[in-house]
Amino acid sequence: ERADRTKPLVVESDGKKAASVDLSKRTTTVVGNVVITQGTLQIKADKVDVREDAPGRFSATALGSAAQPATFRQKRDRVDEVIEAQALRIEYDGGADRIRLVGEARMRILRAGQPADEATAAVIVYDQPGDTLTFEGGSPGSSAAASRPRLVFVPRAESTEAPR
Amino acid sequence: MKPVSAELHLPDLPEVPVAIGPEPAPYRPVQLPWTERLRQALLNYLPLALMVLAALLSWWLVRSAPRPDTATAPGAVRHEADYQLERFQLQRYDAEGRPTVRLEGDKLRHYPDTDEHEIDAVRLWLTGTDGRQTEATARQAVVDGDGQRVRLAGDVQVRSQAGDEPPLWFEGQQLLVLVPERQLRTEQPVRVRQGHSEFTAAALVFDEPRRTLQLQGRLRATLTPDKSTRR
Numbered sequence: 001e002r003a004d005r006t007k008p009l010v011v012e013s014d015g016k017k018a019a020s021v022d023l024s025k026r027t028t029t030v031v032g033n034v035v036i037t038q039g040t041l042q043i044k045a046d047k048v049d050v051r052e053d054a055p056g057r058f059s060a061t062a063l064g065s066a067a068q069p070a071t072f073r074q075k076r077d078r079v080d081e082v083i084e085a086q087a088l089r090i091e092y093d094g095g096a097d098r099i100r101l102v103g104e105a106r107m108r109i110l111r112a113g114q115p116a117d118e119a120t121a122a123v124i125v126y127d128q129p130g131d132t133l134t135f136e137g138g139s140p141g142s143s144a145a146a147s148r149p150r151l152v153f154v155p156r157a158e159s160t161e162a163p164r
Numbered sequence: 165m166k167p168v169s170a171e172l173h174l175p176d177l178p179e180v181p182v183a184i185g186p187e188p189a190p191y192r193p194v195q196l197p198w199t200e201r202l203r204q205a206l207l208n209y210l211p212l213a214l215m216v217l218a219a220l221l222s223w224w225l226v227r228s229a230p231r232p233d234t235a236t237a238p239g240a241v242r243h244e245a246d247y248q249l250e251r252f253q254l255q256r257y258d259a260e261g262r263p264t265v266r267l268e269g270d271k272l273r274h275y276p277d278t279d280e281h282e283i284d285a286v287r288l289w290l291t292g293t294d295g296r297q298t299e300a301t302a303r304q305a306v307v308d309g310d311g312q313r314v315r316l317a318g319d320v321q322v323r324s325q326a327g328d329e330p331p332l333w334f335e336g337q338q339l340l341v342l343v344p345e346r347q348l349r350t351e352q353p354v355r356v357r358q359g360h361s362e363f364t365a366a367a368l369v370f371d372e373p374r375r376t377l378q379l380q381g382r383l384r385a386t387l388t389p390d391k392s393t394r395r
Contacts, residue, residue, distance in 0.1 A: 008388045015366065015382035023329060023358070023375040030383060055330075056360045056390020094389050 001075050002128065004039030005097050009058055011036050011050060026052040036060055036092070043090055045070035057095040064088055072099060082110045085124065097128040107133070121149030245273035245282075256311070263291055265311065265343065279309035288314060292346060296372060297325045300341060314341040322348060324372060330359040334370070346372040362386045
């Protein structure tokens with residue numbers, strides 16, 4: 001949701017491992033089942049680095065692993081529409097309100113709980129202010145399958161419904 | 165035995181050979197009956213016996229007298245203050261005369277057995293050589309003898325200011341200040357605030373010279389974006 005942007009960003013961990021904060025570099029590193037929540041936005045990962053680029057502007061990098069990728073979830077402004085995604089690395093840019101999913105990125109849009117549009121790509125960028133999604137091909141090294149973004153769109157039940 | 169004779173010439177008396185009688189017979193112990201000898205012996209040796217008895221008695225007395233402790237053992241010195249201060253202020257300077265520690269409090273009690281100062285309603289200022297300022301207040305503090313460690317307890321608030329960085333606030337029920345190492349440690353829940361960030365954790369180590377915070381246990385960081393600075 002657009003309103004998420006002004007809400008506080010909360011980073012929580014299970015506390016098994018110590019988190020460290022470097023005050024001079026203004027970075028915080030949290031490890032172990034980390035959950036970032038901001039309004040309806042939620043990112044889960046093994047390891048999270050949060051930076052305060054400028055007073056009040058935070059950006060975070062959530063690192064997952066192949067076995068357990070970092071996940072992203074957010075409700076959209078449209079009624080009962082939720083975005084779910086996962087990738088090896090999720091970069092959240094608080095200043096520009098942009099989410100970048102890098103590495104085996106998969107994204108799904110659920111309407112009323114039912115998976116609708118789906119996409120896989122090397123990199124997916126979700127620009128919240130512009131409400132746009134861009135899918136980038138694989139980097140040279142990645143395998144053919146992962147290199148071509150693949151999008152599946154499911155027409156809405158009542159196509160006449162105008163997005164509010 | 166020859167009788168003893170003596171010449172005695174008295175003018176007006178006819179010369180008469182004088183003899184003092186026969187020489188006394190040589191002394192010959194009289195054989196007394198044994199009971200008499202026993203009594204005699206007893207009588208004779210009674211004083212000696214008494215003396216021996218007295219000696220024994222005094223020897224016995226000495227032996228059974230309660231042995232005085234070698235040195236009075238330094239028994240547990242009771243945990244009691246040996247001096248107190250009220251509404252005091254203590255200031256400590258470094259070699260160059262710059263203030264390093266300033267301590268204020270309502271009451272201070274010094275305990276000799278642990279060589280600790282217990283202070284009520286304490287306020288503490290630490291100034292680093294590089295100008296870093298740390299200020300702490302708490303309901304109670306225990307400072308060890310040479311002032312290296314300060315254990316703060318009870319609504320502890322610590323403010324650490326370094327250069328141009330926004331001040332760092334610590335709040336908790338217990339915080340240990342290691343003065344020489346300039347570290348803050350606690351094993352109890354603590355809250356740390358700085359600028360737009362706030363952290364709560366179960367335990368913490370703050371290293372001021374290195375400007376790092378280690379937060380243990382369940383961590384919760386709340387970062388409040390300030391959208392006003394956006395373009």
